[in-house]
Amino acid sequence: xxxxxxxxxxxxxxxxxxxxxxxxxxxxxxxxxxxxxxxxxxxxxxxxxxxxxxxxxxxxxxxxxxxxxxxxxxxxxxxxxxxxxxxxxxxxxxxxxxxxxxxxxxxxxxxxxxxxxxxxxxxxxxxxxxxxxxxxxxxxxxxxxxxxxxxxxxxxxxxxxxxxxxxxxxxxxxxxxxxxxxxxxxxxxxxxxxxxxxxxxxxxxxxxxxxxxxxxxxxxxxxxxxxxxxxxxxxxxxxxxxxxxxxxxxxxxxxxxxxxxxxxxxxxxxxxxxxxxxxxxxxxxxxxxxxxxxxxxxxxxxxxxxxxxxxxxxxxxxxxxxxxxxxxxxxxxxxxxxxxxxxxxxxxxxxxxxxxxxxxxxxxxxxxxxxxxxxxxxxxxxxxxxxxxx
Amino acid sequence: xxxxxxxxxxxxxxxxxxxxxxxxxxxxxxxxxxxxxxxxxxxxxxxxxxxxxxxxxxxxxxxxxxxxxxxxxxxxxxxxxxxxxxxxxxxxxxxxxxxxxxxxxxxxxxxxxxxxxxxxxxxxxxxxxxxxxxxxxxxxxxxxxxxxxxxxxxxxxxxxxxxxxxxxxxxxxxxxxxxxxxxxxxxxxxxxxxxxxxxxxxxxxxxxxxxxxxxxxxxxxxxxxxxxxxxxxxxxxxxxxxxxxxxxxxxxxxxxxxxxxxxxxxxxxxxxxxxxxxxxxxxxxxxxxxxxxxxxxxxxxxxxxxxxxxxxxxxxxxxxxxxxxxxxxxxxxxxxxxxxxxxxxxxxxxxxxxxxxxxxxxxxxxxxxxxxxxxxxxxxxxxxx
Numbered sequence: 176x177x178x179x180x181x182x183x184x185x186x187x188x189x190x191x192x193x194x195x196x197x198x199x200x201x202x203x204x205x206x207x208x209x210x211x212x213x214x215x216x217x218x219x220x221x222x223x224x225x226x227x228x229x230x231x232x233x234x235x236x237x238x239x240x241x242x243x244x245x246x247x248x249x250x251x252x253x254x255x256x257x258x259x260x261x262x263x264x265x266x267x268x269x270x271x272x273x274x275x276x277x278x279x280x281x282x283x284x285x286x287x288x289x290x291x292x293x294x295x296x297x298x299x300x301x302x303x304x305x306x307x308x309x310x311x312x313x314x315x316x317x318x319x320x321x322x323x324x325x326x327x328x329x330x331x332x333x334x335x336x337x338x339x340x341x342x343x344x345x346x347x348x349x350x351x352x353x354x355x356x357x358x359x360x361x362x363x364x365x366x367x368x369x370x371x372x373x374x375x376x377x378x379x380x381x382x383x384x385x386x387x388x389x390x391x392x393x394x395x396x397x398x399x400x401x402x403x404x405x406x407x408x409x410x411x412x413x414x415x416x417x418x419x420x421x422x423x424x425x426x427x428x429x430x431x432x433x434x435x436x437x438x439x440x441x442x443x444x445x446x447x448x449x450x451x452x453x454x455x456x457x458x459x460x461x462x463x464x465x466x467x468x469x470x471x472x473x474x475x476x477x478x479x480x481x482x483x484x485x486x487x488x489x490x491x492x493x494x495x496x497x498x499x500x501x502x503x504x505x506x507x508x509x510x511x512x513x514x515x516x517x518x519x520x521x522x523x524x525x526x527x528x529x530x531x532x533x534x535x536x537x538x539x540x541x542x543x544x545x546x547x548x549x550x551x552x553x554x555x556x557x558x559x560x561x562x563x564x565x
Numbered sequence: 566x567x568x569x570x571x572x573x574x575x576x577x578x579x580x581x582x583x584x585x586x587x588x589x590x591x592x593x594x595x596x597x598x599x600x601x602x603x604x605x606x607x608x609x610x611x612x613x614x615x616x617x618x619x620x621x622x623x624x625x626x627x628x629x630x631x632x633x634x635x636x637x638x639x640x641x642x643x644x645x646x647x648x649x650x651x652x653x654x655x656x657x658x659x660x661x662x663x664x665x666x667x668x669x670x671x672x673x674x675x676x677x678x679x680x681x682x683x684x685x686x687x688x689x690x691x692x693x694x695x696x697x698x699x700x701x702x703x704x705x706x707x708x709x710x711x712x713x714x715x716x717x718x719x720x721x722x723x724x725x726x727x728x729x730x731x732x733x734x735x736x737x738x739x740x741x742x743x744x745x746x747x748x749x750x751x752x753x754x755x756x757x758x759x760x761x762x763x764x765x766x767x768x769x770x771x772x773x774x775x776x777x778x779x780x781x782x783x784x785x786x787x788x789x790x791x792x793x794x795x796x797x798x799x800x801x802x803x804x805x806x807x808x809x810x811x812x813x814x815x816x817x818x819x820x821x822x823x824x825x826x827x828x829x830x831x832x833x834x835x836x837x838x839x840x841x842x843x844x845x846x847x848x849x850x851x852x853x854x855x856x857x858x859x860x861x862x863x864x865x866x867x868x869x870x871x872x873x874x875x876x877x878x879x880x881x882x883x884x885x886x887x888x889x890x891x892x893x894x895x896x897x898x899x900x901x902x903x904x905x906x907x908x909x910x911x912x913x914x915x916x917x918x919x920x921x922x923x924x925x926x927x928x929x930x931x932x933x934x935x936x937x938x939x940x941x942x943x944x945x946x947x948x949x950x
Contacts (some may be wrong), residue, residue, distance in 0.1 A: 176580065176803050176806045176807060176810075177580065178579060178580020178582070178583060179577075179579050179580060180576065180577065180578050180579070181576070181577040181579065182574070182575070182576035182577065183573075184572075184573070184574030185572075186570065186572035187569075187570065187571040187572065187573070187822070188570050189566075189568060189569050189570070189571065189822070189823065190566075190567065190568025190569060190823075191568060192568075193568060321655070329944025385803040385807065386807070386811050387787075387788045387791055387792060387807045388784065388785070388788040388807045388811045388814070391783070391785070391787055391788055392781060392784050392814075393782070394780070394784065395777065395780030395781045395784050396777065396780075398780060399776050399777040399780055402776070403776075415566060415774045418774075418823070420566040420778050422566070422822075423777055424825065426777075426819075431814075431819070434577075434579065434810065435579065435580075435806070435810065437758060505641060529575070
């Protein structure tokens with residue numbers, strides 16, 4: 176167990192109807208806000224738009240809207256948001272949506288008080304010193320952005336997708352109402368669940384030893400999310416099952432599970448190459464890459480992988496052959512992905528082996544960096560992982 | 566899962582040697598620090614001398630509130646508040662366990678509060694402002710370093726009441742397992758029982774559909790049980806670290822978020838015992854909570870079957886009743902506490918039999934408590950005498 180610093184001051188307001196409190200929460204910060212969300216349609220259909228606006232107006236808050244956020248939030252819209260805030264003297268931003276909406280709001284929040292180009296933060300040319308406060312109403316779980324210190328934005332010219340981190344951009348509050356997830360389509364549900372489980376496993380597969388408590392907490396979140404996923408797929412209006420997944424998704428990414436250990440982000444990094452080149456949903460890509468990564472690295476720590484198999488996948492421990500335990504655990508994870516409609520091979524994503532080398536090199540910045548911490552992976556390793564995923 | 570609000574802004578600085586950051590963190594809030602100095606084994610550990618040096622090195626002037634004893638007393642709170650006001654203290658630092666840190670919280674809001682300070686404990690007034698608070702945790706169990714709880718005993722009225730003001734989150738909490746290496750075995754054991762009891766209050770609150778919270782709770786309990794070797798190998802700093810972080814998370818809100826939000830009945834009962842007999846809270850909990858669990862299990866054993874299986878691997882076989890399996894799980898936990906050297910009867914704590922009716926009556930009157938039925942409390946107290 177390593178020394179660590181943990182602080183996450185986002186206030187979580189969780190449960191049925193909690194979006195109706197948004198006005199009250201915002202009022203502590205400002206009387207005038209920028210309301211950031213997707214293009215017209217999504218939140219209107221949920222009735223969320225009306226309820227949020229009513230709550231804000233009742234609290235006497237003036238609302239200026241920035242709509243049109245798309246998946247993988249774009250830099251152009253961030254610029255527009257910064258301009259709107261400056262012109263209207265706005266000093267609070269409310270994000271209503273999933274990760275891309277929240278990340279757009281975070282990027283605007285650091286951009287407004289900054290004299291230069293907000294891209295400087297993403298290009299690591301500047302570090303945020305001041306930021307506008309933001310709040311969120313979450314409509315898609317998994318990204319964890321509702322309490323995280325990170326934002327990811329895509330720059331369309333040059334297709335660069337970059338992230339920055341700052342403790343200043345954690346939302347002041349996040350409203351989580353599982354009812355707002357009732358209309359998510361099944362494929363998106365499965366992708367979200369896979370993403371949450373991957374966040375969890377990336378923390379679980381740590382080379383730091385004697386981390387019993389965080390092992391147990393990872394197992395708690397993993398199992399709870401996994402057990403409830405089939406229930407929401409069967410009945411998307413199952414409130415209690417959604418509540419588990421939504422709160423689990425936040426905890427999986429709020430830094431608690433990383434306390435005292437080092438996480439391994441190799442699978443996420445490798446997947447980003449897939450979704451960078453092919454039009455692949457992030458969650459679906461992870462369902463393919465994660466088992467392949469496991470098969471490639473498990474021999475480095477058979478005990479940890481056996482613990483995963485026994486505690487997380489309910490595999491009986493084979494005392495004569497722990498390796499069999501591990502393989503059975505990975506198999507059961509793949510079976511689970513299949514059961515929720517996820518692909519587990521690149522074939523299932525329509526991807527053939529012709530660009531493996533290219534992606535492996537790109538992921539390692541042409542062989543100049545390694546990925547992951549559990550095992551440090553070079554471009555040849557990544558190539559082999561793609562091979563295992565065929 | 567119930568609706569909930571979860572908010573906990575305390576910055577945790579965890580790990581061996583992190584006490585050295587005390588000056589850097591505390592000096593962000595000013596130049597004058599008041600340190601709560603408790604009596605007992607902690608005095609000999611040299612920590613107050615070390616802390617003073619570290620604070621001085623950061624340019625801070627250090628004041629002390631001396632001779633603070635376990636179950637912090639209202640008279641000490643008033644004494645500390647006077648120091649804060651007279652000296653213009655910028656930050657109050659609790660070094661120790663619940664005694665020091667709860668008292669630090671009380672002084673910090675007390676210094677800025679008006680009127681009779683006991684009014685705040687009997688719900689006549691509410692504090693909305695506080696001086697900054699720093700916490701250095703050297704004990705297991707209390708979790709005071711990352712929550713707002715402040716429990717104080719009024720030695721004149723023999724009342725022990727708690728307040729929970731949102732302004733009372735410590736700005737920072739240093740959890741340095743190295744500082745716990747010298748803890749006497751009995752305090753470690755009491756702390757371990759206290760951690761488990763914090764988690765179990767919510768776990769058995771009758772609220773259904775909290776599977777994630779339950780797994781988190783089970784994770785915390787299993788971590789304590791799997792690292793119980795620290796009783797025999799007190800220098801195993803990593804095992805201590807695991808338990809120390811479990812101790813904080815057991816009562817920082819994460820386990821209770823989404824549960825029933827009910828009052829902590831076993832704690833309410835124990836507070837009567839420790840208010841009148843000045844027993845260590847962890848030891849009191851070991852006795853009272855087990856008795857309370859038996860009572861709850863007899864009322865509704867379903868969750869106890871789940872507990873017995875998840876924690877102790879006790880399988881329910883055909884022909885067994887829920888009640889018998891549930892009771893078996895509690896039996897095993899009680900045996901654990903006994904094996905750690907903890908008392909399991911009120912008699913061992915020095916409680917006189919004749920006082921049980923008074924304890925029961927006062928527990929039912931506690932403004933924090935959930936209007937407990939004095940007859941039931943009496944029955945529970947008798948069962949563990």
